[in-house]
Amino acid sequence: MASSNLEGFTADISKSLSGPEWLSEIRNKAYSDLDQVEAPDTEEEVWRYSRVNELKLSELTPNSKRPENLTSLPIDRFSSSSATVVLQDGWISDITIEKEAEEAGVIICPVGDLEDGAKYFGAVLEKPVDLFGYLNRAFGPEPLVVVVPQGTVIKDPIVIVSLTDTNEAVFPRIMVHCEDNSEVKVVEIQTSSNAEAVISPVLEVTVGRAARYSHCVVQNLGAETWQFAHQVVDAGKDASAEFYIAGIGGEYVRTRTDCRLTGRGAFSRINAAYFGEDDQTMDFRTFQDHISSDTTSDLLFKGALADSSRSIYSGLTKIRPEASRTRANQTNRNIKLDPEAWAESIPNLEIENNDVVCSHASTVSPVDEDELFYIESRGVPTSVAERLILEGFFNEIISSFPVQEVSAILQEAIVGKLDRRTLNQSEQQL
Amino acid sequence: MVGVNRWRKRGDRDMTNSSLVIKNLHVSVSGKPILKGINLEILPGEVHVVMGPNGSGKSTLSYALMGHPEYEVTEGEVTLDGKDMLALPSWQRAQAGLFLCLQHPIEVPGVTLESVLTESARAAGRETSTIKKQMLEEAESIGFEEKLLERPMNVDLSGGEKKRNETLQLGVLSARYAVLDEIDSGLDVDALAAVSQRIQGFTHDQNLGVLAITHFSRLLEVLEPDKIHILNDGCIQLTGGPELVNQLEEEGYQVLLGN
Incomplete structure (x- = not known):
């Protein structure tokens, strides 16, 4: 049971967070569920090779106050964007929507601003998968919601900058809903000062019928920041959901990405590049879940590990019995640059249908001697x-x-x- | 052409005191002795040909000269203009003027030829802004399609294209001694003609010294050899003039080497 370690995570703090009534109920429920949640342990397969055992939960407190001063934003280089959102320590501190997106009916707001906001919360992630998910529900400030109306194509990306400048535990939550046949790209830039924050962001995305969604994560956290991220997408019929991850900063950064291909003909892609140095740990877990037939998933993770940095790639491609004519690919390549660097690569396939084309490959090796x-x-x-x-x-x-x-x-x-x-x-x- | 004058001038200097000298070279691979005392001296503009049966150590000679880490030199010397090559890492051997045309050029995904040749010029303190122009000129002279220059090194090139690409690099890098490891193997007639004529041109105009390792005499229809060496069991067992090639074609290695 995790709660014994969580002295700093009090009911009072959870209750003090603002937002609509239904959100408070979700927080209350999650808080009371904490009693039943096991603390993560590296003995469990999903936490194997992670550094979760080094985390001193008992010394952490959740961030509970909206930051007052906005720090400078690293978004100058986006020549054009449909909207810019700033999250600070998980709180929504600024939303700017360009005219074109606004006129197209794109909604970007705190979830409480929508009458039917509750339907977006947990739309994909019905139940948290681990302690950090529960803590996000119990201690997260009001989440951001993005709704792209049916048939709307937004050319320029929506840029979300998530800044963290605290030594506390931080719980941002973003929920994106792409209605049928819409198209949008979201760029999420994660930065932090050199604070020893522990960030547990959650991203939920629903991609409607024949809609096209791309999400780019630039993880450029400070050298002492820890992160446990969970991003989940549900792709409907003929929908396309793509994740692009740049793993640059952080001390220990775990990113779990789940692609649920629920509609026939759905497609998902996860591409990631990561480069560890000093004693950074880049920890990636993926789940490509082929639920319907004629679905396709593609995954390419490439990493370089220098100094005494470490990386973990552990991914499961699951082909359910109904998922005939599935095509799935999973490739992880690691270059180990120094003797102390370390990479673990564990691609897994679980196939319950015999009409599929699947491949997986993984390598951990120094720079190729012949190429050099x-x-x-x-x-x-x-x-x-x-x-x-x-x-x-x-x-x-x-x-x-x-x-x-x-x-x-x-x-x-x-x-x-x-x-x-x-x-x-x-x-x-x- | 400005380039030609420059080359002639350097060639004149090379004629007086340059040479690639291999003395008593012993090389092991994974602890197993492959070369057991090779002696060769190549002067600028000379073409030396090393022939020999499979497994005689031909490729080992080329890799060891260029310093591949898997080839361990256990004894002997290699000098270029008196400079000890064996003490230098591969890249400094290349900077000293040694070039290896690989039998099977390596594919390097994501890395363009232009970036490699630019970095090489930069390390040599040479002008880097003219590299692209030189590449285009060399490509044209050996019939290497310009669009292929944009590809990552050797990726998706045919056997013939790879060898033309090697020859192009030889030209741009203005090497002084080239080791050609079976540059003719797997080449169609046109590619062989283009490649061998270009190399013959280098020996003539720029005094390039050549050590050509080959199985076949057809390379030598264009490239004019000064000496033929027969390598067998890690040693050069016979050296002669161009006439040795005909003799070899008629008699085969066994008879020629008196086995």
Whole structure:
């Protein structure tokens, strides 16, 4: 039972949070359910290799106050966006909707502003899957909701900046609802100061019939921040749901992404690039759930691990009995740059239908010796050759991102990490 | 052409004191001795051909010269203009003027040829802004399609295209000694003609010294060899002039080597 560790997470704090009545009821229910929730443990398969046992829950308190001062925003580079939202320590602090999106009927607001807001909460994630999910329900401030009306195509991305500047536990929640045949891209930029915050964000997305949804996460948290993220999408008939994840910052960052392909002909993609350095841990769990027939899922995770950084990729592709003519692909490639770096890769397939095409592949290896030799044999110094190979390795992911500005941020972050590495190498040689 | 004058000038200098010298070279792979004392001296503009049966150590010679980490030199010397090559990492050997044309050029996903050649020029302190132009010129001279230059290195290239690509690099990098590891294997007639004529041109105009490793005499219809060496069981067992090729074609290795 987890509650014994949760002295700082009091009923009073949960009750003090603002929002509509139904939300308070959800919080109350989640709070009372905490008694029944087991604390995560690395003995469990879903937490294996994670660092959850290092987390001192008893020393944490939930953030309970809306921050007053808005810090500067890292969104200058978005030349055009349909809307900009700022979440600060999980609280909605600013929403700006451009005219075009507003006229198209796009709704972006605190969930309490909608009369029928309650229907979006838990629309995909009926029940939390772990302690952090329960805490998000019990201690999350009022969630953000995005509704894209039927048939509406929003060209420019909706940019959500999630800033954290506290040493407390923070619980942002975003709920996106794409009605039938709509199309939208959301960019979520996660940053934090060097605070030792523990962030547990939840993202729920429903993608209606034949709708097209893309979500880009730029995880650029501060070096001491921990995160336990859960993002879930439900894709309807002929819908397309795509996730793009740039894993850049944080001390320990766990991202669980569930793609539920409930409609016939639905498609999902999860592409991720991550680059660990120092003692960062990048922890990814994925679940591609093929519920209906003629569904397709594609997954490509590529990571580089430097210094004593670590990564975990653990993914399950599940093909349910009704999911005939499924196509599923799951690929994870890791380059281990230093002897102390460590990567674990566990792709799993669970197939309950015999009319499917599935593949999975995973590798953990140093930079390919033959590739390195080949480039060096053209007169390129070893460290530069390594850089070229790494840039090339990530290029496949970078170029797949649907928002150019996000590709640029990722590219720049990778170049920055490679610069630091080159600098460290040359210092060591001196 | 400005480039030609520059080359002639350097060639003149090379003629006086340059050479690639291999002395008593012993090489092991995974602890197993493959080369057991190779001696060769190649002067600028010379074409030396190494032939030999399968498993005689031909590819080992090329990889060891360029410094592939799997090939361990256990004894001997390799010098270029008196400079100890074995003490240098691969990239510095390349900077010193050594070039290896691989038998099976490596595919490097996501990395363009232009970026590699630019970084090589940068490391040498040479002008990098002209690399693309040089690439285009070389590509045209060997019939390498321009659009293929945009691809990641060797990815989705045919066997012939890969060898043209290697030859293009040889030209741009202005190497002084080239080790050609079976550059002719798997090439169609047109590609072989383009590649071998270009290399012959380098030996003639730029005094490129060549160590060509091959199974077949057809490369030598264009490339004019000065010396033929027969490699067998890790040693050069016979050296002669171009006439040795005909003799080999008629008699085979067994008879020629007196086994």
